Amino acid sequence: MPKLVTNLLKTLSVAVVLIWSLVPILMIVVSSFKADRDIFAAPPRLFFEPTFNNYLTLWTNWGDFFHGLINSAIITIGATVLAVVTSALAGYAYSRFRNPLLSFSAFFLIFIRLIPPIVITLPLFPAVNMLRLNDTHILLMVLYATFFVSLGTLVMRTFMDQIPRELDEAAHIDGATRMQILRRIIFPLSAQGMVAVAVFVIVFAWNEFLFAFIFTTTNAKTAPLVISEMYGAVEGVEWGVLFAASTVQLLPVLIFVILAQKHLVAGLTAGATKG
Amino acid sequence: MSSPAPRRQSRVKAALPALFMVGPVQLMVISMIFIPVLFVAWLSFNESSFGQAPVFVGWQNYVQVLSDPYFWRSMTNTVIVVLIVVHLELLLGLGVALLFASGVPMRPLLLAAVLAPYAVSEISAVVMWRYLFDLDVGFATQLLTFLGLPALEWSINPLHGLILVALLSIWLHLPFTFVILYAARLAIPNDLYEAAGVDGATPFQKFRRITLPLLMPAMLIAMLFRYIFAFRLFSEVWLLTGGGPARQTEVLAVYLYLEAFRYNAFGEAAATGWLLVLASLGLAMFYLRRLYKEMFAANA
Numbered sequence: 367m368p369k370l371v372t373n374l375l376k377t378l379s380v381a382v383v384l385i386w387s388l389v390p391i392l393m394i395v396v397s398s399f400k401a402d403r404d405i406f407a408a409p410p411r412l413f414f415e416p417t418f419n420n421y422l423t424l425w426t427n428w429g430d431f432f433h434g435l436i437n438s439a440i441i442t443i444g445a446t447v448l449a450v451v452t453s454a455l456a457g458y459a460y461s462r463f464r465n466p467l468l469s470f471s472a473f474f475l476i477f478i479r480l481i482p483p484i485v486i487t488l489p490l491f492p493a494v495n496m497l498r499l500n501d502t503h504i505l506l507m508v509l510y511a512t513f514f515v516s517l518g519t520l521v522m523r524t525f526m527d528q529i530p531r532e533l534d535e536a537a538h539i540d541g542a543t544r545m546q547i548l549r550r551i552i553f554p555l556s557a558q559g560m561v562a563v564a565v566f567v568i569v570f571a572w573n574e575f576l577f578a579f580i581f582t583t584t585n586a587k588t589a590p591l592v593i594s595e596m597y598g599a600v601e602g603v604e605w606g607v608l609f610a611a612s613t614v615q616l617l618p619v620l621i622f623v624i625l626a627q628k629h630l631v632a633g634l635t636a637g638a639t640k641g
Numbered sequence: 642m643s644s645p646a647p648r649r650q651s652r653v654k655a656a657l658p659a660l661f662m663v664g665p666v667q668l669m670v671i672s673m674i675f676i677p678v679l680f681v682a683w684l685s686f687n688e689s690s691f692g693q694a695p696v697f698v699g700w701q702n703y704v705q706v707l708s709d710p711y712f713w714r715s716m717t718n719t720v721i722v723v724l725i726v727v728h729l730e731l732l733l734g735l736g737v738a739l740l741f742a743s744g745v746p747m748r749p750l751l752l753a754a755v756l757a758p759y760a761v762s763e764i765s766a767v768v769m770w771r772y773l774f775d776l777d778v779g780f781a782t783q784l785l786t787f788l789g790l791p792a793l794e795w796s797i798n799p800l801h802g803l804i805l806v807a808l809l810s811i812w813l814h815l816p817f818t819f820v821i822l823y824a825a826r827l828a829i830p831n832d833l834y835e836a837a838g839v840d841g842a843t844p845f846q847k848f849r850r851i852t853l854p855l856l857m858p859a860m861l862i863a864m865l866f867r868y869i870f871a872f873r874l875f876s877e878v879w880l881l882t883g884g885g886p887a888r889q890t891e892v893l894a895v896y897l898y899l900e901a902f903r904y905n906a907f908g909e910a911a912a913t914g915w916l917l918v919l920a921s922l923g924l925a926m927f928y929l930r931r932l933y934k935e936m937f938a939a940n941a
Binding site: 376389393394406471473478484485486489513569573575594605620638 | 653655656658659660661662663665666667669670673674675677678680681684736737740743745746751752753754755756757758759760761762763764765766767768769770772773777778780783812815817820821823824859862863866869872873875876880894897898901902907910911914915917918921922925929932933936937
């Protein structure tokens with residue numbers, strides 16, 4: 367009997383966890399195929415005649431949104447490459463060298479993570495305007511990468527610490543240069559860590575709102591920003607189109623996270639254990 | 642331990658390639674984060690707004706901020722949201738992690754479901770929760786009504802607005818807390834539980850004596866990070882309520898944004914910013930001290 371009770375409780379808990387995690391997402395995706403009368407039906411309709419009208423409207427009236435998606439893609443790729451390359455280099459240095467100056471700089475990196483992003487927008491805003499960098503892709507790439515190199519370096523270091531040093535030493539004795547050791551041994555063996563860092567940066571850069579909101583206006587406007595404009599529309603929100611846009615923005619990264627979940631878990635664990 | 646001069650030189654020399662390799666990362670954080678933060682400190686002692694030369698005013702900005710009722714309102718709101726978010730999220734994260742550890746059907750699928758909110762942007766999450774709690778047609782509102790509970794009047798009642806912000810914030814960040822706790826739970830060797838079982842320990846005793854103490858370090862780390870990240874909350878509040886009605890749901894980051902970009906009070910905004918930085922460092926004080934000692938112990 368108690369066995370039955372625990373099993374029942376467990377099933378119930380699993381159901382609650384599933385509902386909590388998935389219902390908000392499914393609701394948006396499903397509702398994006400609803401006509402307005404079905405979106406605003408009370409009680410909510412589970413069965414309805416699906417329509418692609420919202421997607422058509424999005425396509426015809428919101429060119430801005432697709433422009434935003436392209437911008438998001440460019441910025442995400444740039445930020446990811448920049449963050450992964452610089453983190454891998456730094457991670458190697460912290461993994462293989464010991465010296466007080468290095469230790470201090472590692473501590474500094476962790477300390478930097480504590481600074482709230484909104485604070486640095488104050489001095490950056492006039493500086494960026496002066497340098498004519500406002501509303502550019504490159505600015506957001508560098509900003510996004512910068513906010514993830516601390517965690518990235520930490521994760522890379524954790525992964526590289528697991529590569530036996532004997533490998534580097536043997537290669538060194540065989541006359542390999544440091545660059546060759548990095549290229550042939552260290553980077554291939556720490557590829558998993560690079561994927562983990564890439565997952566973090568991709569998800570962050572694809573979804574980020576604050577910096578995009580402050581530093582872009584038209585040219586480099588990202589998809590989340592366009593969605594927020596739809597949502598904040600003064601003359602009434604077009605919910606159907608908003609759901610369609612949210613779905614389009616969400617699905618690629620959702621599929622990506624599910625495919626890369628192993629790396630995400632490994633990366634989070636590596637980043638958390640070391641602080 | 643003092644080493645002779647030539648050896649010290651060679652030590653620096655040996656470290657040169659390493660310093661080169663950490664160069665790019667350090668350059669990025671120094672130029673984009675560290676120098677700007679120092680500049681904020683300087684700005685906070687000056688009166689300035691756009692296109693105006695700064696004038697040194699001493700502590701005046703701080704006095705103004707600390708005597709602004711809206712600042713204190715946003716401070717109170719931040720504390721409310723942070724306390725709800727961090728502690729509920731830790732409890733939920735712990736619950737889900739232990740549920741997974743006890744064995745669940747179709748684990749990979751369930752894991753994907755729990756991690757799913759991690760992929761959602763703040764704006765999409767706001768759209769979702771705003772629709773869920775729509776006063777006329779929202780699922781959640783209907784459910785509350787069905788259970789005989791009052792609806793969450795998030796757009797009218799400031800406290801309700803903050804509760805909704807806290808809910809959606811927990812929803813967005815639970816994957817992070819869950820993963821850290823789940824990984825820590827998986828790292829506990831099974832022999833411990835087996836041995837305790839042989840000694841006739843009840844499930845509750847196992848939890849009290851094994852799981853909880855061994856999960857403590859991970860829980861403290863997760864809690865610290867969530868404190869620091871919840872404390873800088875901006876987008877969820879900005880997008881959901883914009884700080885309204887009547888500036889009653891602002892949090893510190895929203896207050897700072899409005900001071901700087903709507904009211905052009907850069908000095909006050911900088912003072913607020915610097916207070917945010919100090920508070921973040923204060924929260925992390927113990928952690929930083931421990932880390933510092935560890936790092937330099939490794940070097941001795």
